[in-house]
Amino acid sequence: MSLASLQHRTLNSSVKCVRVAARADDGYFYPGVLVNGDDALNYGQGTYTMIFDNGQYSRVDYNRIVGNNFQRLDNGYPLRYGQIAYVSYYGSQVAANVIDHSVREGEVRLQLCKQPEVTIIRNVAEVNLVPDTPNKYRNRNGLKRSLSREVIYKAAKRRASLDEDNVMGEEEAALVLTTLCNSPLGKGVEESDSPRPLCNSDISYRQICDESPRTECSKLPPVQEQTKAEQADISANCSPIKTVYCCTWPKCRKVLSTYPGIIRHIRTIHFGDNTEKLDNGEEEFYFTEVEVTMDKVVDDVASVKPSSPTESVFIKEQNTYITKKSKGDGKKCRKVYGMENRHLWCTQCRWKKACTRFLD
DNA sequence: CGTGCCGGGCA
DNA sequence: TGCCCGGCACG
Ligand SMILES: [Zn+2]
Numbered sequence: 001m002s003l004a005s006l007q008h009r010t011l012n013s014s015v016k017c018v019r020v021a022a023r024a025d026d027g028y029f030y031p032g033v034l035v036n037g038d039d040a041l042n043y044g045q046g047t048y049t050m051i052f053d054n055g056q057y058s059r060v061d062y063n064r065i066v067g068n069n070f071q072r073l074d075n076g077y078p079l080r081y082g083q084i085a086y087v088s089y090y091g092s093q094v095a096a097n098v099i100d101h102s103v104r105e106g107e108v109r110l111q112l113c114k115q116p117e118v119t120i121i122r123n124v125a126e127v128n129l130v131p132d133t134p135n136k137y138r139n140r141n142g143l144k145r146s147l148s149r150e151v152i153y154k155a156a157k158r159r160a161s162l163d164e165d166n167v168m169g170e171e172e173a174a175l176v177l178t179t180l181c182n183s184p185l186g187k188g189v190e191e192s193d194s195p196r197p198l199c200n201s202d203i204s205y206r207q208i209c210d211e212s213p214r215t216e217c218s219k220l221p222p223v224q225e226q227t228k229a230e231q232a233d234i235s236a237n238c239s240p241i242k243t244v245y246c247c248t249w250p251k252c253r254k255v256l257s258t259y260p261g262i263i264r265h266i267r268t269i270h271f272g273d274n275t276e277k278l279d280n281g282e283e284e285f286y287f288t289e290v291e292v293t294m295d296k297v298v299d300d301v302a303s304v305k306p307s308s309p310t311e312s313v314f315i316k317e318q319n320t321y322i323t324k325k326s327k328g329d330g331k332k333c334r335k336v337y338g339m340e341n342r343h344l345w346c347t348q349c350r351w352k353k354a355c356t357r358f359l360d
Numbered sequence: 361c362g363t364g365c366c367g368g369g370c371a
Numbered sequence: 372t373g374c375c376c377g378g379c380a381c382g
């Protein structure tokens with residue numbers, strides 16, 4: 001089944017979408033929807049096509065799927081620290097971060113997103129990985145907003161009928177962490193740093209391609225990337241653990257809260273009309289993702305003094321991205337993209353002339 | 361060593 | 372002009 005048809009089917013409200021979460025190789029569960037494609041959705045053995053909330057899709061083996069009539073959470077796999085979950089709290093469902101999970105006791109300790117000072121313990125059976133009925137995730141058709149923002153965004157671009165404002169306003173919220181992550185380090189080229197559960201794994205990820213003439217996605221982002229993106233997406237306003245995306249384009253200090261947001265920023269602001277020249281996945285060279293824990297995320301850049309919240313912010317840079325950091329900002333195309341990505345260099349660099357893309 | 365790039369070559 | 376590369380300086 002092609003992705004185009006998959007998207008089409010999913011966008012069509014007549015298609016039944018089952019909201020579940022799937023366990024990835026990093027031990028975290030990621031929410032998404034199952035799409036009953038060519039194979040019937042029978043909750044039984046086999047693999048299912050799943051679209052994750054960050055726009056990636058893959059075939060997922062049923063024993064990794066949690067929710068609905070699939071696996072239960074007490075099947076031996078502990079929830080990991082930082083896992084986003086949903087529990088009942090004084091009668092209403094709230095989002096929380098898992099602190100730890102005792103498999104023997106069957107108990108999970110969680111920290112409420114909205115009230116980080118509150119720690120609660122729940123039986124694992126009462127912990128959901130997917131919000132029950134997230135009203136704000138419904139579109140006008142009443143179809144659960146189980147699609148990724150990426151998909152929504154593309155659909156919205158195609159036909160401007162979708163109310164883009166809600167989606168955009170939410171994710172476009174610029175954060176005020178500029179002082180933290182404006183270092184001009186490119187992400188470098190990670191080779192086998194991060195584990196990639198691809199071909200010979202139950203879960204494999206592919207990037208969403210739009211229907212542009214590009215034949216296929218050659219670059220597969222490491223799992224950790226899109227999974228973090230997803231968590232940021234889901235826990236958009238969720239406190240203590242959050243991932244932000246810092247543009248690393250020379251002198252640009254834009255920080256956005258979502259993966260689709262930073263991708264769109266790079267495409268529109270830094271590539272403009274040349275967006276067609278962007279190699280698939282090339283945007284990934286122009287931002288870093290930073291995990292932060294903080295008391296409050298401020299949405300308006302202008303409302304904050306330059307020296308604001310840095311002290312209360314704890315940064316945990318993704319280890320692989322920090323390695324290429326150097327004080328001499330003399331990072332040029334060769335260093336940023338690497339020899340193996342020579343086709344991404346600016347022309348002058350390709351000719352061993354003075355770089356025109358990264359000026360000093 | 362790797363990296364940036366000048367100068368010079370070739371179509 | 373577009374394109375490639377030897378070689379050198381620099382860290
Ligand atoms: Zn360059």
